[in-house]
Amino acid sequence: MRDDVLELLWEGLRQTLYMLVWSSLFAIIIGLILGIALVVTEKGNILEARLIHKVVSLMINGIRSIPFIILIVLLLPVARWVIGTTLGPTAAIVSLSIGAAPFLGRIVESALKEVALGKIEAAKSFGASPLQIIFRVLIPEALPALVRSLTIAVIAITELTAVAGAIGAGGLGSLAIRFGYQRFREDIMFATVITIILLVQFIQWTGDYISRSISRKRYKLE
């Protein structure tokens, strides 16, 4: 290993984390909104609205069926419009957020659907409003499942940052491609891969820990 490795690695990790944190944050916010919308507008739920349900669902399917690498290209004008450039980690955040949000919407939906309809009915029977049901029943009851789903999503976004890296977003992904692939620097390639593995492990471990401590409190599980 040459001594530039650590420096490059640190720079790549910093950029990856920067993209990861912000795009996860935006994607989770949009995903939560989409997922909640999907669940509550469904037939028989608290804000039944089948047209809205259909439109949101189609939109999600539409974006999800576009391969991410193509989606990034499609979203370049949006990145330019939002932050004025199409290069670098900040521009990638736009594509990453929009690209990951539909996937998040779906997994939030499936986590929320695990909440038994009976609990929602009980809440309704005590005079709770739809908003109260969403924030005081639906989300808290689904919390362990939500945390597990969001962990999967953040890991998926980590992978996407590497893809974005391949087309100029920086970060560990571009490091691996630029040095490892194009310049045959196997040491950098190797170090990058190890770093990504550690990063993914860390995310999984954190998510598991949070979800387990919630469940343990509720169900006295080991």
Next chain:
Amino acid sequence: MIVIHDLSKTYKTANDTFKALNGLSLTIERGDIFGIIGFSGAGKSTLVRCMNRLEEPDKGSVRIGNTVITDLNERQLRKARQKIGMIFQSFNLFDGKTVFHNVAFPLRVSGYDKATIRRRVKEVLEMVQLSDKENAYPSQLSGGQKQRVGIARALVNEPDVLLCDEATSSLDPQTTYSILELLQEINRKLNLTIVLITHELDVLQHICKNVAVIEQGKIVENGTVDQFFLAPESDTARRFVHIVERYRQKRNVLEGAGAGI
């Protein structure tokens, strides 16, 4: 007093419709423990669920006290529901909340302040004898305890009516008995009207004063519990009572004595 007039409800599925309530009328006096009995699919659940409009009836009216439930808009309905408690066969407790917060839920959505909530929750938990379980989660309770939490949660807003849909059907006989005792005590103490759906004659016989028999979405018999057992008129009632009769005879034979059920 609860007055139900000409209530109809048709369920529509993809390629089928089903008339679950068919012009049903019924009057329940204030302070009564009123049983509604009928075979599976007769429309019992649909009827109570129409009473607080968890299910929207297509036609007819429900009046509770001076409030015509079927005339209310969404906001008024939410307000009215605060005075209509409901307990469920599967308890429907919130697994993510402690007993205290489960019971506090109806008060929190009604916007009470913390001190009032604390006081009221403590009161009802004492009434259902669960003061020591305040900080437990539902998963740590037995079925009977869960239903007690359900009852506490339904009563915390001081409702005028308590709707019970098969509230004891998933409990063993002894636990059922203790829950029925509790309901009876509450009925006496608070002069609360209790509407109790059941298909267990035991439940009827233990605590109900009056009973209506429902068959294909209609009331086919309506009177005191004694009338129901002594002189059943409808088909459904006869079939129910017939089962009891057979057991009574069997038991008499077995015991060689005249002790009734």
